[in-house]
Amino acid sequence: MCRLIIVSFVFITAFSCQAQQSIEGIWNTGESNTKISISEESGFFIGKIISSDEEDVKIGNQILKEVKLVNGVGSGKLYAAKKGEWYDAALKQNGNKLDIKIKVGFVSKTLEWVKD
Numbered sequence: 001m002c003r004l005i006i007v008s009f010v011f012i013t014a015f016s017c018q019a020q021q022s023i024e025g026i027w028n029t030g031e032s033n034t035k036i037s038i039s040e041e042s043g044f045f046i047g048k049i050i051s052s053d054e055e056d057v058k059i060g061n062q063i064l065k066e067v068k069l070v071n072g073v074g075s076g077k078l079y080a081a082k083k084g085e086w087y088d089a090a091l092k093q094n095g096n097k098l099d100i101k102i103k104v105g106f107v108s109k110t111l112e113w114v115k116d
Contacts, residue, residue: 023067023074023093026050027113035116036063044068045076057081067091078102 023045027036032054038047047064049057065086067076074091078100090101096115101108 026116028116029113
C-alpha cells in the first residue's frame, strides 16, 4: 500500500511539473544568433531582444507582447521588423523548443526558437 502511494505521488508530481513548463527564459531565434528574453509582466508575457550578431538589430527592443497562455498554448503579437508591423501569433512550447505560428491573410509561417 505504501508503495502504491509513493508511485502515485511520483507520477502526479512529474505530470504537474511538465504541465507547468514556462515560456520564460532566453530563446535563440536561429537567425543571426539573435536571443530573446521572455518574461512575465502584469499577467502577460513579453519578449525583448538581448543580443544579436546583426548590426541593425536594436538591443532592448520588444519583439513579443500581450502573450497570454491558456492550457499551454499562447496567443499574442510578434513584431516583424522588416515590415515594421505587429502580427497575431500562436505560441506552443514543445520541450526546449517554442513554435511560433504567424498568420497573415491566407499565408502562415512557423518559427522555431530554441531555449538556451
